[in-house]
Amino acid sequence: MGSVLTIRGGVPLTGKVPVRGAKNLVPKAMVAALLGNSPSLLRNVPEIKDVDVVTSLLKLHGVEVTKDPVTGDLLMDPQNAKTAASRDIDAHAGDSRIPILLCGPLMHSIGEAFIPDLGGCKIGDRPIDYHLQMLRNFGALVEKRPGGIAISAPKGLKGAKLDLPYPSVGATEQVLLTAVRAEGITELSGAAVEPEILDLIAVLQKMGAIITVQTDRVIRIEGVPELTGYNHRALPDRNEAASWASAALVTKGDIYVEGANQQDLTAFLNIYRKIGGAFDVDDDGIRFYHPGGSLNPLVLETDVHPGFMTDWQQPVVVALSQAEGVSIVHETVYENRFGFTEALIRMGANIQVHRECLGSIPCRFGQRNFLHSAVISGPVQLKGAEIDIPDLRGGFSHLIAALAAEGTSRVTGVELINRGYEHFLDKLEGLGADFDVAAGK
């Protein structure tokens, strides 16, 4: 039974929070360790659920994993990698999307893989068609099995000329993790180039891979027969940083996010400043604060990097509910990422969601009946409510709203937040939030 959080809102969050390695890099760098012929050391690893899930999956496949939670050092030795039973893999896959990325590394290290149906946030259909198509182009055989897919490469994996119809982060990583040890050259057009992908490329290069990131979303990989282990410090979690930044703005607080990196947050910082938030960057992090006065409404579209990241959208929508005037947010990455607004509306936010594309970025969801544009009018006084957290970022945005609201909120489903926010209750306590946690009935 999950715990219940009782939040008494209205306290500005002030203080310091550290952010460690990115949820959207660390599990993938862990998967990459399977490609090496010697141990890998990943540093700055946070204690989050997605890391635990991949740790279990690696262990099931014979990888020795040793972790120091305090330093964040994670040592992985893949030298005895082996096949695992599909029912065990299924039981350990958890609520994560990472298992699909095991395909290439497992085919290279043990010749086959079983991949269970994926978890991850329910913010759209989230198909894996690009992943499977890319793998087939390398020569992999993909078979549907109960509860997942079986994948093998009886004739080996060969480099290919590939083109993604949309710059999918996961499918780009799938190609990288497969191409590095495939025979010959792979050229991927339409690739995603998120900072986490560039950091994964850095990991793979340390292992001996030959990867060139060209202009216009083209990545070229020359396959090599063998890779070694790596020693790498994971880039910081820019999505967690942006969430705390929004929390500072919404609660009229002042939060120093230790570890936040300006370069990875450029698009976010521009929007933060336009809304009326203030920030100071130094060598170790970024201070985010509400400088007083009213917040400004704006028009915003989520997009692939270098655009405004979709995972920043939900916390920023809460900030826009406090801006003076009408804002428009067009979500172009996921077709169904406004479900979280239902709870905000119950808390008093003035938000309408629309099927039309309210923006200029060509989007795959227009005229397809998806509620993917939001109109937000503010400012409103948010009020405490009963909330059941639906997903990671939507859930964090609900927490922020409850922390700023008048009165008390009762929040269930908080365990979902552990998937991407390390020690978030300790961090909230350190920032002065007024809450209790009780075991649910």
Ligand SMILES: CC(=O)N[C@H]1[C@@H](OP(=O)(O)OP(=O)(O)OC[C@H]2O[C@@H](n3ccc(=O)[nH]c3=O)[C@H](O)[C@@H]2O)O[C@H](CO)[C@@H](O)[C@@H]1O
């Ligand atoms: C663990 C991780 O890193 N998660 C991130 C990753 O998710 P993830 O890698 O799952 O996201 P993708 O970039 O692949 O998805 C983007 C869009 O492409 C679609 N698509 C994707 C694959 C496919 O085979 N077919 C298909 O249609 C998806 O449904 C979605 O509409 O990138 C997203 C976009 O920056 C982020 O929101 C997630 O936080």
Ligand SMILES: C=C(OP(=O)(O)O)C(=O)O
């Ligand atoms: C959508 C997200 O993650 P995942 O892809 O792991 O579900 C997220 O981090 O906001």
